[in-house]
Amino acid sequence: MRVRVRRASGLAGTVEVPGDKSISHRAVLFSALGDSPLQLEHLAPGADVKSTAGCLEALGLQRTVGADGSLRVQGRGTLLPPPGPLDCGNSGTTMRLLSGLVAGAGVVATLDGDASLRRRPMARVLVPLRAMGAQAVGTRFLKDECAPLHFSGGALQGRAHQLNVASAQVKSCLVLAGLQADGVTSIREPEPSRDHTERMLHAWGAPLRVAPDGTLLVERLTRPLSLPSRLRVPGDPSSAAFFVGAAVLVPGGSVSCPGVDVNPTRTGFLRVLARMGAQLRLEPGQDAAGDPVATLHVRGGSRLRSTTIHPAEVPSLLDEVPLLAVVASQAEGVTRLSGAAELRVKESDRLRQVCQALRAMGAEVEETEDGFAVQGPARLQGAYLDAAGDHRIAMAFAVAGLVADGETTLDGAEWADISYPGFFVELSARSAGAVQA
Ligand code: S3P
Numbered sequence: 115m116r117v118r119v120r121r122a123s124g125l126a127g128t129v130e131v132p133g134d135k136s137i138s139h140r141a142v143l144f145s146a147l148g149d150s151p152l153q154l155e156h157l158a159p160g161a162d163v164k165s166t167a168g169c170l171e172a173l174g175l176q177r178t179v180g181a182d183g184s185l186r187v188q189g190r191g192t193l194l195p196p197p198g199p200l201d202c203g204n205s206g207t208t209m210r211l212l213s214g215l216v217a218g219a220g221v222v223a224t225l226d227g228d229a230s231l232r233r234r235p236m237a238r239v240l241v242p243l244r245a246m247g248a249q250a251v252g253t254r255f256l257k258d259e260c261a262p263l264h265f266s267g268g269a270l271q272g273r274a275h276q277l278n279v280a281s282a283q284v285k286s287c288l289v290l291a292g293l294q295a296d297g298v299t300s301i302r303e304p305e306p307s308r309d310h311t312e313r314m315l316h317a318w319g320a321p322l323r324v325a326p327d328g329t330l331l332v333e334r335l336t337r338p339l340s341l342p343s344r345l346r347v348p349g350d351p352s353s354a355a356f357f358v359g360a361a362v363l364v365p366g367g368s369v370s371c372p373g374v375d376v377n378p379t380r381t382g383f384l385r386v387l388a389r390m391g392a393q394l395r396l397e398p399g400q401d402a403a404g405d406p407v408a409t410l411h412v413r414g415g416s417r418l419r420s421t422t423i424h425p426a427e428v429p430s431l432l433d434e435v436p437l438l439a440v441v442a443s444q445a446e447g448v449t450r451l452s453g454a455a456e457l458r459v460k461e462s463d464r465l466r467q468v469c470q471a472l473r474a475m476g477a478e479v480e481e482t483e484d485g486f487a488v489q490g491p492a493r494l495q496g497a498y499l500d501a502a503g504d505h506r507i508a509m510a511f512a513v514a515g516l517v518a519d520g521e522t523t524l525d526g527a528e529w530a531d532i533s534y535p536g537f538f539v540e541l542s543a544r545s546a547g548a549v550q551a
Pocket of ligand 1: 135136137139207280281282283284286307308432433456
């Protein structure tokens, strides 16, 4: 799909963003370790969570869609052998979390995905799972192991894991394996990553705790999880970020996003924007899925100043980096990011893609091994861009087009459906038609 974007003369309104993708994946996956029905409301509507639900159904989870669009799932407390390969689509979260669930259950299964997912590194989950006793092999690709992944049983034993990268996907994979392993599984991360797994599983009665030094300790689950009967998924802060970013940049912009998850492990983007001089206000709402929730109020037109984003902050704004680069191009001075090499192994090499796209729009950008330096403020020019098969690149550069001269043509805009179906329709409505899908 090709989208055309012109400079926006305003950006206004209230945007109800879709349910959080990370929480939605987890709710569906974890429900398989329970044996009572769970009604999931406001589940993330994108293709990634559909991939998770499809895989879990093949593993024996029952699911029905209600008239109100909610999803009712019912697990068996155990998994059934799947009839064929499990298709994780484009979703790294599906593949990595499912690896831990499948390895722990000891079922024979193959996990596969699309061309992009087949290029993403999976040794980071296979190596620690094998250390726990899983029979798990991937397919050699470059220096890593990639999908398809083959699991063929093996009784798991708890181990002490020290992760090299702060990754909520790897951590969650090992938690799911640890819940089905003998003994204690411990996990230490270099920096704290998003903690939805810990919060949700703890609330659902799993034997898991965080030691005072931050080590996560997991023991075998001896009875099915105590699922709530209903869960409403809060709004996705990573989806809200595009409207927040757009409202900050467009003069006279004014946007509110109600019901957004503001778990501190997810809101580094908001902290960085505030530091750059953006006008943001959080109006607290009612907690959901164990997380704090707020309405985000944003006003645009402030003079933004550059900032330095340190490695320790990166996990809390990981998925917002492409958008932050766009915002940085409009801030006075040089914004530097480091410690973000992980961005190179996302749905695309996001450091490369954002630097190339910003340069194509006329900004001065230096790409480094693990980050970038963006010189602002740049007078962006409309350009021809391709989303490079990456939903976050597609949405971030639609925002860039709203503050560029002339017209920006964005090919591959349909990739936004991975996390935010309807994004371009919403952005068009808020920007009085500056976006034409
Ligand atoms: C996610 C974790 C992050 C993030 C991804 C979702 C999750 O990935 O980029 O979009 O739900 O656990 P990593 O675990 O690879 O850092």
